[in-house]
Amino acid sequence: MTGRATRLEWLTFFALGFMWGSSYLFIKIAVDSFGTFTLIALRLLIGAAFLWVAFRLNGTSLPRERRIYGHLIVMALINITIPFGLITWAEQSVDSALAAILNATVPLFVIVIAPMFLPDEPIRLNGVVGLAVGFIGVVLLVSPGLVNATGDLAGSVALIGSSLAYALGNVYNRRNVRGLPPLVPAVFQVTFALVIVSVLALVLERPWETAHPDAGAWFSVVWLGIFGSGLAYVLYFRLLGRWGATRTALVAYLLPVYGIVLGFLVLQEHVDVTLILGTALVIAGVALVNSPWGQRRLFGSAAPVPPVETA
Numbered sequence: 001m002t003g004r005a006t007r008l009e010w011l012t013f014f015a016l017g018f019m020w021g022s023s024y025l026f027i028k029i030a031v032d033s034f035g036t037f038t039l040i041a042l043r044l045l046i047g048a049a050f051l052w053v054a055f056r057l058n059g060t061s062l063p064r065e066r067r068i069y070g071h072l073i074v075m076a077l078i079n080i081t082i083p084f085g086l087i088t089w090a091e092q093s094v095d096s097a098l099a100a101i102l103n104a105t106v107p108l109f110v111i112v113i114a115p116m117f118l119p120d121e122p123i124r125l126n127g128v129v130g131l132a133v134g135f136i137g138v139v140l141l142v143s144p145g146l147v148n149a150t151g152d153l154a155g156s157v158a159l160i161g162s163s164l165a166y167a168l169g170n171v172y173n174r175r176n177v178r179g180l181p182p183l184v185p186a187v188f189q190v191t192f193a194l195v196i197v198s199v200l201a202l203v204l205e206r207p208w209e210t211a212h213p214d215a216g217a218w219f220s221v222v223w224l225g226i227f228g229s230g231l232a233y234v235l236y237f238r239l240l241g242r243w244g245a246t247r248t249a250l251v252a253y254l255l256p257v258y259g260i261v262l263g264f265l266v267l268q269e270h271v272d273v274t275l276i277l278g279t280a281l282v283i284a285g286v287a288l289v290n291s292p293w294g295q296r297r298l299f300g301s302a303a304p305v306p307p308v309e310t311a
Helices: 006-033 034-060 066-090 096-103 106-117 125-147 152-175 185-207 215-243 243-268 273-290
Strands: 297-301
Touching: 006 034, 006 066, 006 096, 006 215, 034 066, 034 185, 034 215, 066 096, 066 125, 066 152, 066 185, 096 125, 096 152, 096 243, 096 273, 106 125, 106 152, 106 243, 106 273, 125 152, 125 273, 152 185, 185 215, 215 243
Parallel strands: none
Antiparallel strands: none
C-alpha cells in the first residue's frame, strides 16, 4: 500500500471490479451459443491481441531464461485454462450471480494453501476466523443445489474448484514467477492458454458445426475479450504497482455485488434471503482475511495474502 489513494486509482479499482464482475453475466449469455471451450478460445484470442498491443507499446522485454516460459505454461493451465473451463461449464446450470459470489472465495483458499509452499506466508488468527465465516456462507449458497437439482450442485462444485485453481495459481506465481514486469505473465499466460483451449475446442466441440451465436452472444465474446481478458489485466497490474497485492485483492469484494445486480437486472435471476445472507458471509470472511485485526501468527512467518485472479 502506497499512501492515500487518488481519485483516479479509486475509479480504476471500481472499473476493474465491474469488468471482472460483469464477466459472469456475459459468460452466461454466450456459453450455450458457442460451447465451453469455443467461448473461452474466442475471448482469449481477443484478450491476447489486446495484451500484445499493450506489451509492444509499453516496450517490455521478453524473459531470457527458458525456465520462466515453463512456469508461465503451468500458470496458463492453473490460472486460466482450468478455472475458465470450470466457470464457463458451470454457468450452463448455475446463475451468473452465484458464479461471481463463489469466485470471491479465492482469498479463503489462499490462506490455507500458501503456508504449505511459502514459508513467509503465515496462517493468522484473522485468517482462520475469516475462513470459518466464509465457509458457512459457501455452505448456505450451495445448499439449495443439494435438494433442487444435481446440475446446480455440480456447477457449484465446479465453481469452488475454479476458486481453488486460482488460489493455487496465486501461490505458484509468488513462488516461481516473481520479479517479472507485470505485463509479461499476463500476456504469456493468456497466449499459452489460448493455444491449449483452441486445441480443445477444435477437437471436442467442432465449433464450425455446433456453434450458433446470435448478436448478443457475439457482443458477449467481444466484451469478455476486451474487458474481461484484456483491459482488466492492464488495470489490475497498474493498480497492483501502486497499491500492492493486499490492497488490490480487495477487488474480490466487488464481484458478488456486481454479479448479483447485473444478474437480476439483465437476466432476472432470483435473489432471496439465502443468497443475500450467504453473500454477506463470504464478503465478511474475505474482509476478515485482509483485515488488520487478529494478526497474531498461528503458523508460518509473515507476508500479505496474494492477490486475487478472476474470470
